[in-house]
Amino acid sequence: xxxxxxxxxxxxxAGLYCPPGDFYVDPVRPVARAVITHGxxxxxxxxxxxxxxxxxxxxxxxxxxxxxxxxxxxxxAYGTATTINGVTVTLVPAGHVLGSAQAVIAYAGTRIxxxxxxxxQRDPTCPPFEPVxxxxxxxxxxxxxxxxxxPPARQxxxxxxxxxxxxxxxTHLVGAYALGKAQRIxxxxxxxxxxxxxxxxxxxxxxxxxxQREGIDLGTLRPVAGACAEDLAGAIVIAPxxxxxxxxxxxxxDPVTAFASGWMRVRARARQAAVELPLVISDHADWDDLLxxxxxxxxxxxxxxxxxxxxxxxxxxxxGIAAQPLNLVGYDDxxxxxxxxxxxxxPAPPP
Amino acid sequence: xxxxxxxxxALSYEPRRNGKLDLMTSxxxxxxxxxxxxxxxxxTGGLTFRHAKPALIRDLVMARCDPVLFALSYDYxxxxxxxxxxxxxxxxxxxxxxxxxxxxxxxxxxxxxxxxHLIETWLDALDANGRWALIKLVTGGLRVGVSARLAxxxxxxxxxxxxxxxxxLWHGLSVPYTELFAWAEGRTDKPxxxxxxxxxxxxxxxxxxxxxxxxxxPAAFRAEWxxxxxxxQAVGEGGVRRLYSRTGDDISSAFPDIIDxxxxxxxxxxxxxxxxxxxxxxxxxxxxxxxxxxxxxxILAARPAFIRVYDALVLDGExxxxxxxxxxxxxxxxxxxxxxxxRIDLSEQVxxxxxxxxxxxxxxxMSTGVEGLMLKRADSAYExxxxxxxxxxxxxxxxSIDTVLMYAQRGHGKRSSFYSDYTFGVWRGDELVPVGKAYxxxxxxxxxxxxxxxxxxxxxxxxxxxxxxxxxxxGLVLEVAFDGLNRSARHKSGVAMRFPRIARLxxxxxxxxxxxxxxxxxxxxxxxxx
Numbered sequence: 015x016x017x018x019x020x021x022x023x024x025x026x027x028a029g030l031y032c033p034p035g036d037f038y039v040d041p042v043r044p045v046a047r048a049v050i051t052h053g054x055x056x057x058x059x060x061x062x063x064x065x066x067x068x069x070x071x072x073x074x075x076x077x078x079x080x081x082x083x084x085x086x087x088x089x090x091a092y093g094t095a096t097t098i099n100g101v102t103v104t105l106v107p108a109g110h111v112l113g114s115a116q117a118v119i120a121y122a123g124t125r126i127x128x129x130x131x132x133x134x135q136r137d138p139t140c141p142p143f144e145p146v147x148x149x150x151x152x153x154x155x156x157x158x159x160x161x162x163x164x165p166p167a168r169q170x171x172x173x174x175x176x177x178x179x180x181x182x183x184x185t186h187l188v189g190a191y192a193l194g195k196a197q198r199i200x201x202x203x204x205x206x207x208x209x210x211x212x213x214x215x216x217x218x219x220x221x222x223x224x225x226q227r228e229g230i231d232l233g234t235l236r237p238v239a240g241a242c243a244e245d246l247a248g249a250i251v252i253a254p255x256x257x258x259x260x261x262x263x264x265x266x267x268d269p270v271t272a273f274a275s276g277w278m279r280v281r282a283r284a285r286q287a288a289v290e291l292p293l294v295i296s297d298h299a300d301w302d303d304l305l306x307x308x309x310x311x312x313x314x315x316x317x318x319x320x321x322x323x324x325x326x327x328x329x330x331x332x333x334g335i336a337a338q339p340l341n342l343v344g345y346d347d348x349x350x351x352x353x354x355x356x357x358x359x360x361p362a363p364p365p
Numbered sequence: 366x367x368x369x370x371x372x373x374x375a376l377s378y379e380p381r382r383n384g385k386l387d388l389m390t391s392x393x394x395x396x397x398x399x400x401x402x403x404x405x406x407x408x409t410g411g412l413t414f415r416h417a418k419p420a421l422i423r424d425l426v427m428a429r430c431d432p433v434l435f436a437l438s439y440d441y442x443x444x445x446x447x448x449x450x451x452x453x454x455x456x457x458x459x460x461x462x463x464x465x466x467x468x469x470x471x472x473x474x475x476x477x478x479x480x481x482h483l484i485e486t487w488l489d490a491l492d493a494n495g496r497w498a499l500i501k502l503v504t505g506g507l508r509v510g511v512s513a514r515l516a517x518x519x520x521x522x523x524x525x526x527x528x529x530x531x532x533x534l535w536h537g538l539s540v541p542y543t544e545l546f547a548w549a550e551g552r553t554d555k556p557x558x559x560x561x562x563x564x565x566x567x568x569x570x571x572x573x574x575x576x577x578x579x580x581x582x583p584a585a586f587r588a589e590w591x592x593x594x595x596x597x598q599a600v601g602e603g604g605v606r607r608l609y610s611r612t613g614d615d616i617s618s619a620f621p622d623i624i625d626x627x628x629x630x631x632x633x634x635x636x637x638x639x640x641x642x643x644x645x646x647x648x649x650x651x652x653x654x655x656x657x658x659x660x661x662x663x664i665l666a667a668r669p670a671f672i673r674v675y676d677a678l679v680l681d682g683e684x685x686x687x688x689x690x691x692x693x694x695x696x697x698x699x700x701x702x703x704x705x706x707x708r709i710d711l712s713e714q715v716x717x718x719x720x721x722x723x724x725x726x727x728x729x730x731m732s733t734g735v736e737g738l739m740l741k742r743a744d745s746a747y748e749x750x751x752x753x754x755x756x757x758x759x760x761x762x763x764x765s766i767d768t769v770l771m772y773a774q775r776g777h778g779k780r781s782s783f784y785s786d787y788t789f790g791v792w793r794g795d796e797l798v799p800v801g802k803a804y805x806x807x808x809x810x811x812x813x814x815x816x817x818x819x820x821x822x823x824x825x826x827x828x829x830x831x832x833x834x835x836x837x838x839x840g841l842v843l844e845v846a847f848d849g850l851n852r853s854a855r856h857k858s859g860v861a862m863r864f865p866r867i868a869r870l871x872x873x874x875x876x877x878x879x880x881x882x883x884x885x886x887x888x889x890x891x892x893x894x895x
Contacts, residue, residue, distance in 0.1 A: 159434070159437060159438045159441055160430065160431075160434050160438060160451075160452045161438045161441070161442055161447075161448060161451035161452050162451075163451070163493075279451065280441075280442055280447065280451070281377065281444075281447055281497070282442065282443060282444060282447065282777075284378070285377070285378075288380065289378070290378050290379065290380060291378065292378065322437065322441070324437060325433075325434055325437045325438075328431075328433050328434065328437075329431075329434065332431070
């Protein structure tokens with residue numbers, strides 16, 4: 015069993031490689047043929063010869079890298095099987111961000127599911143994760159420690175709205191990753207009755223417009239650039255996490271700095287980032303959801319990619335599932351801006 | 366407990382001083398006695414629970430969850446209370462959360478053997494935030510960015526009282542401070558009985574910079590040696606005797622020899638030192654006497670304490686604080702000559718003609734126990750806090766050596782998950798011997814660089830400690846600054862540094878060219894002849 019699975023898919027420096035199909039999943043270097051699970055920059059890079067992905071992911075890549083990011087776009091709708099050199103690839107919703115998919119790879123009676131990044135909490139901007147029975151489940155481990163338990167997003171959004179009502183004159187600057195998190199926060203805010211215009215950092219504008227073209231209602235959005243001080247007082251502004259600590263944020267008088275991330279569960283992390291209003295909202299599965307998913311998918315083997323592999327491998331082994339880390343390099347933790355808080359990809363010291 | 370937990374949570378994320386004060390005053394206004402008093406005691410370090418130690422919390426958690434996962438989580442989070450609070454498996458339907466007052470009073474009235482079960486039950490009944498607050502409360506050290514002083518300022522603001530009045534009364538009050546709140550709410554008069562032998566807020570000095578001298582007239586200043594002990598206030602009033610640290614902590618119990626000597630009516634400001642016959646011993650000797658609840662006769666005899674006094678706040682019942690420094694000094698001198706109190710000598714003044722002459726005297730004095738000079742304006746009244754331009758400290762320039770990074774450990778609090786605690790060494794022959802540890806002095810950007818270096822150059826792991834490559838050719842040279850060096854039997858190298866900090870990262874230097882132990886030991890004070 016393990017022999018066959020490892021022949022169907024194995025790690026290489028460029029990423030997970032499928033020899034019979036001659037393609038890579040989320041390669042970190044340019045390759046001839048790539049299957050891309052979702053549009054985050056560390057999974058979807060430019061310069062591949064051909065890219066198979068959901069139509070939404072292809073649209074996101076075109077927004078980020080320009081229309082010519084690959085000579086060959088191969089859109090595959092959720093649930094539609096594509097055959098590559100005899101290997102069947104089916105994309106199934108992963109519930110991570112718009113267009114995000116698990117790659118279900120089947121060949122000669124063996125099925126491997128590369129889940130990419132995924133979550134189980136409700137997200138109004140993308141279809142929910144669908145468990146697929148398989149021989150090998152490849153899981154991320156971003157929040158794979160039992161200290162990470164994400165509360166319901168509704169509760170965290172309510173915290174933001176309460177703070178806004180208590181300090182109605184202060185701009186609420188919400189740090190959120192530009193793809194997925196930003197739009198999800200806005201959609202939740204709309205769900206919970208916040209109907210005033212929401213202001214966007216420039217880096218958010220194109221992706222929000224794309225979400226709206228895809229039929230996701232984000233309400234009235236306005237650019238921060240050009241807004242006057244009275245408009246911004248008491249408004250919610252969404253910006254990339256790095257911008258909330260940057261000179262850019264000095265335009266707001268006495269803002270409340272919020273940050274929406276699974277890391278905000280750890281107080282020290284929030285204080286390191288000088289966050290006043292931590293919002294524990296994540297697009298990754300928390301510890302309980304990782305274990306529940308593994309139980310539900312019930313694979314014969316679990317392969318663990320980026321994050322806190324050691325803990326998830328340990329827990330799966332306790333559950334009686336053969337588990338191993340893949341030691342892939344080149345994937346970021348949530349929010350893209352973070353230095354990898356664990357080992358693996360430390361940059362060289364300055365000369 | 367939930368109300369207290371929300372309060373602590375809000376304080377810990379509020380960066381603005383005024384924001385913190387607002388949170389505290391509204392808590393005092395909306396929460397009844399005794400809960401607000403216990404909260405105040407928690408913020409000012411006034412609560413201790415003898416039988417609730419971090420090890421107990423660790424044991425409780427280990428019994429509830431997988432030890433491997435706990436170890437990985439603790440290493441990641443970097444704070445025991447927070448790791449335990451987050452990892453604790455929730456018990457849906459557990460009984461209702463205890464109030465803060467219940468927790469405090471029950472812990473104080475419960476025997477040691479029952480305490481683990483008690484805490485376990487509370488942990489089950491609370492949510493993650495409540496568990497964090499409970500663990501912080503019982504193990505001490507809230508670390509929510511509120512100093513004891515700021516909490517006292519909040520009480521003063523709440524009751525519209527002068528802060529100095531609250532601080533002076535503080536040591537005569539007891540937890541849960543119902544008298545204080547009654548006074549603050551105007552329901553009673555100032556609790557007068559609390560005012561005996563109070564701590565009076567001390568006057569502090571600014572560090573002086575080279576550029577300051579041009580603006581200062583030497584004739585307007587008096588100079589004294591800056592002694593390397595701890596700042597104390599010794600008070601004898603109406604039969605009550607107390608020794609306070611500069612932050613107002615009552616340290617009488619560690620210094621019965623001093624307390625015995627306070628047979629007068631006065632409040633004196635001075636430096637607590639170890640030695641006899643006017644000879645000052647190194648700071649390390651004083652360290653061995655700090656933080657003790659009781660002191661053995663042997664230690665009292667081997668390390669006698671005395672106070673080198675430099676100011677008088679009250680003499681024979683008269684408050685001198687409004688007088689100019691020169692007048693207070695003259696009164697102090699006369700008083701000292703007349704009373705001749707044991708264990709108290711007078712800090713001598715250093716006469717000088719101008720700043721250059723004083724700089725030369727400062728450079729020439731290498732005596733043990735002197736860490737620089739103090740400059741005080743002759744006309745300065747004794748004011749609480751750090752008033753601008755009155756008192757200055759002019760420390761000796763620090764020593765500096767090139768060392769090699771040997772081990773690193775992750776930090777806590779704001780530095781959690783960064784490798785920020787460093788053990789460094791110097792050469793003895795062809796081996797490196799550790800000579801100290803430092804965890805500050807570097808910028809945030811430098812911290813990231815060292816952290817990356819540690820991760821990429823780990824050669825071994827011992828629990829949370831990483832050994833980092835340190836050969837003649839490979840490794841990171843750290844320039845370390847420190848204020849003094851002492852002999853130490855506890856360290857393999859035989860020396861211990863005072864206030865070591867990272868001065869510079871020397872990416873340009875080969876580890877083999879770092880300093881040697883022989884160079885370092887030339888900085889040791891002469892052998893103790895006593």
